[in-house]
Amino acid sequence: MAERTYTVAIAGATGVVGTTVRQILEERAFPVGELRLLASERSRGAQLAFRGQDLTVETLGDDSFAGVDLAFFAAGGAASREYAPRAVAAGATVIDKSSVFRQDPAVPLVVPEVNADALEDHAGLIATPNCSTIQMVVALKPIYDAVGIRRVVVSTYQSVSGAGKRAVDALEHQAAQVVEGRPVEPEHFPYQIAFNLLPHIDSFLPSGYTREEQKMVDETQKIFADPALAVAATCVRVPVYGAHSEAVSVETKEKLTAAQARELLRRASGVEVVDDPGTLAYPTPLAAEGRDPVYVGRIREDETVANGLVMWVVADNLRKGAALNAVQIAEELARRGALGRRQRMLY
Amino acid sequence: MAERTYTVAIAGATGVVGTTVRQILEERAFPVGELRLLASERSRGAQLAFRGQDLTVETLGDDSFAGVDLAFFAAGGAASREYAPRAVAAGATVIDKSSVFRQDPAVPLVVPEVNADALEDHAGLIATPNCSTIQMVVALKPIYDAVGIRRVVVSTYQSVSGAGKRAVDALEHQAAQVVEGRPVEPEHFPYQIAFNLLPHIDSFLPSGYTREEQKMVDETQKIFADPALAVAATCVRVPVYGAHSEAVSVETKEKLTAAQARELLRRASGVEVVDDPGTLAYPTPLAAEGRDPVYVGRIREDETVANGLVMWVVADNLRKGAALNAVQIAEELARRGALGRRQRMLY
Numbered sequence: 078m079a080e081r082t083y084t085v086a087i088a089g090a091t092g093v094v095g096t097t098v099r100q101i102l103e104e105r106a107f108p109v110g111e112l113r114l115l116a117s118e119r120s121r122g123a124q125l126a127f128r129g130q131d132l133t134v135e136t137l138g139d140d141s142f143a144g145v146d147l148a149f150f151a152a153g154g155a156a157s158r159e160y161a162p163r164a165v166a167a168g169a170t171v172i173d174k175s176s177v178f179r180q181d182p183a184v185p186l187v188v189p190e191v192n193a194d195a196l197e198d199h200a201g202l203i204a205t206p207n208c209s210t211i212q213m214v215v216a217l218k219p220i221y222d223a224v225g226i227r228r229v230v231v232s233t234y235q236s237v238s239g240a241g242k243r244a245v246d247a248l249e250h251q252a253a254q255v256v257e258g259r260p261v262e263p264e265h266f267p268y269q270i271a272f273n274l275l276p277h278i279d280s281f282l283p284s285g286y287t288r289e290e291q292k293m294v295d296e297t298q299k300i301f302a303d304p305a306l307a308v309a310a311t312c313v314r315v316p317v318y319g320a321h322s323e324a325v326s327v328e329t330k331e332k333l334t335a336a337q338a339r340e341l342l343r344r345a346s347g348v349e350v351v352d353d354p355g356t357l358a359y360p361t362p363l364a365a366e367g368r369d370p371v372y373v374g375r376i377r378e379d380e381t382v383a384n385g386l387v388m389w390v391v392a393d394n395l396r397k398g399a400a401l402n403a404v405q406i407a408e409e410l411a412r413r414g415a416l417g418r419r420q421r422m423l424y
Numbered sequence: 425m426a427e428r429t430y431t432v433a434i435a436g437a438t439g440v441v442g443t444t445v446r447q448i449l450e451e452r453a454f455p456v457g458e459l460r461l462l463a464s465e466r467s468r469g470a471q472l473a474f475r476g477q478d479l480t481v482e483t484l485g486d487d488s489f490a491g492v493d494l495a496f497f498a499a500g501g502a503a504s505r506e507y508a509p510r511a512v513a514a515g516a517t518v519i520d521k522s523s524v525f526r527q528d529p530a531v532p533l534v535v536p537e538v539n540a541d542a543l544e545d546h547a548g549l550i551a552t553p554n555c556s557t558i559q560m561v562v563a564l565k566p567i568y569d570a571v572g573i574r575r576v577v578v579s580t581y582q583s584v585s586g587a588g589k590r591a592v593d594a595l596e597h598q599a600a601q602v603v604e605g606r607p608v609e610p611e612h613f614p615y616q617i618a619f620n621l622l623p624h625i626d627s628f629l630p631s632g633y634t635r636e637e638q639k640m641v642d643e644t645q646k647i648f649a650d651p652a653l654a655v656a657a658t659c660v661r662v663p664v665y666g667a668h669s670e671a672v673s674v675e676t677k678e679k680l681t682a683a684q685a686r687e688l689l690r691r692a693s694g695v696e697v698v699d700d701p702g703t704l705a706y707p708t709p710l711a712a713e714g715r716d717p718v719y720v721g722r723i724r725e726d727e728t729v730a731n732g733l734v735m736w737v738v739a740d741n742l743r744k745g746a747a748l749n750a751v752q753i754a755e756e757l758a759r760r761g762a763l764g765r766r767q768r769m770l771y
Binding site: 228230232234248249252253255256257267268269272273274275276277281284285286307308309311313315316317318322324326335354355357359360361362363364374375376377378379381382385387389 | 603615660
């Protein structure tokens with residue numbers, strides 16, 4: 078019997094996440110029957126390769142989702158808000174990268190290694206978390222399951238690709254301007270990002286936290302279904318291209334030694350431990366770029382609290398932080414026989 | 425009556441810190457009578473400007489300190505270990521940038537805004553703390569005095585100039601190699617630093633922490649004379665040239681609101697508050713480079729603990745983190761009439 082195939086759409090196909098979704102669908106041999114590449118009018122007619130064929134980018138519109146089984150949305154919040162409900166209404170299962178629906182109680186927010194079972198309750202739309210949240214919860218999961226977690230203090234070191242293609246271009250241009258001794262134009266970001274840091278990702282809330290920082294709180298609690306799990310975040314943009322890094326301090330409910338944590342993480346799904354100070358083995362964002370695992374290193378005990386652990390967590394924010402997690406959600410849905418055109422419409 | 429002047433030596437005069445000491449002595453019109461520039465044999469004969477005159481670099485040796493009132497040491501641990509005691513024996517007051525003597529109970533470890541009174545007990549040698557410690561304790565001081573501090577969790581974002589001139593050259597070379605599409609040679613650092621991060625500064629200890637991280641613990645406790653002050657640090661090298669940044673989470677003994685903390689910091693010596701999310705005002709390392717203050721921003725409450733505050737602390741690591749702090753120590757000694765050739769010898 079031939080394997081079931083799916084008609085798949087990518088909304089935002091020309092962006093950095095959409096591009097990576099297309100690559101990962103091919104790499105992982107996801108059973109795509111037909112692939113529809115959707116983007117804004119500006120990109121219409123562009124040719125993008127998939128499994129050796131050139132596909133033509135179409136304009137994202139009301140009629141884009143007829144016959145679509147599975148739609149990945151990575152075209153920004155406004156496009157998700159407008160078109161994701163229409164795709165669901167047309168019968169597609171939508172996996173949405175935007176933050177628009179993440180806190181909707183009817184929408185599962187899923188990292189397959191952590192809460193795949195939340196997919197059982199979906200009503201056509203599944204949200205994939207923010208990049209900075211995904212890699213952290215993958216690393217927290219085995220610890221959470223073993224001894225419980227009370228509180229997490231996290232400082233992020235986030236790459237420019239998390240801010241999209243123009244942010245990547247901005248770092249490239251500015252780095253060249255600095256190297257060549259030319260004046261630097263602070264395009265895209267409010268200040269120069271080359272050889273600089275900005276403690277500012279997404280907009281500021283009245284609390285003084287940024288939306289990016291608040292996402293790490295709200296999303297972590299939703300993914301673990303644990304509103305008592307305390308998270309305090311500082312999110313910082315750094316002049317790195319393709320992977321986010323995080324210094325994560327964890328207060329567990331029961332004691333876990335660094336050796337025990339290392340062993341749990343070694344066996345954990347989606348994690349690769351790189352942690353041997355003797356050989357200077359620790360994760361770096363450059364080494365993580367283009368790779369699938371969440372890399373964890375610098376695992377050590379924090380004796381300034383009763384049950385403290387510190388670790389350094391690095392992952393490619395376009396892969397596990399975005400496109401790979403979305404494709405893994407699709408694979409999990411397919412495995413559960415829950416992917417394909419549906420009759421029921423929520424929106 | 426003419427102002428008293430001092431015969432001053434700089435050991436390590438050709439390095440990044442020694443160069444900055446020379447500039448700051450001139451900028452601040454420190455009462456230098458004679459300036460002796462000392463370095464390794466390799467640099468002998470080099471000419472360096474001071475107050476419009478070219479001075480010739482001499483080789484650091486046993487006879488370098490005869491007649492010297494004040495010696496700044498910024499030539500690395502080995503040179504401090506060998507020559508700082510000889511300078512003290514020759515009657516000079518030594519201000520040492522290395523980590524060699526910092527934990528010696530007979531040696532005050534001083535940040536003038538925080539513990540200037542520790543200078544009263546010196547016996548010829550005063551240590552200036554590690555760059556990452558200095559800027560943190562300056563920002564913690566007004567909070568500590570107002571409500572007490574139980575615990576600090578800090579993640580650093582440290583510039584390459586903290587690792588010396590060759591580290592700066594390495595980032596410049598590597599950035600040019602990346603921009604020009606050439607292969608990158610990971611000189612100086614164990615891995616590429618351009619467009620990358622290394623969670624590794626100084627060597628690893630058996631605890632899994634680095635010496636840099638342990639310094640932040642030990643030095644903070646010594647400077648506040650408070651061995652119960654808990655500090656957990658993660659130190660990370662970032663591709664930035666001239667200032668260190670730190671995400672600092674503080675648990676105070678009594679409640680302090682963000683507004684109260686901001687007001688205390690505004691009035692604090694050595695601090696400049698840059699904290700207005702509405703106008704995107706926050707400290708960045710590029711803006712701090714070449715400047716004297718410790719910049720503090722992103723001040724907000726952390727409601728995941730009883731009395732929590734978070735802030736973002738940025739300072740030029742060659743100035744306040746090294747040379748400026750050393751010169752400020754000398755100024756404080758001069759103000760106290762405690763600078764000049766001494767008879768008593770400890771070493």
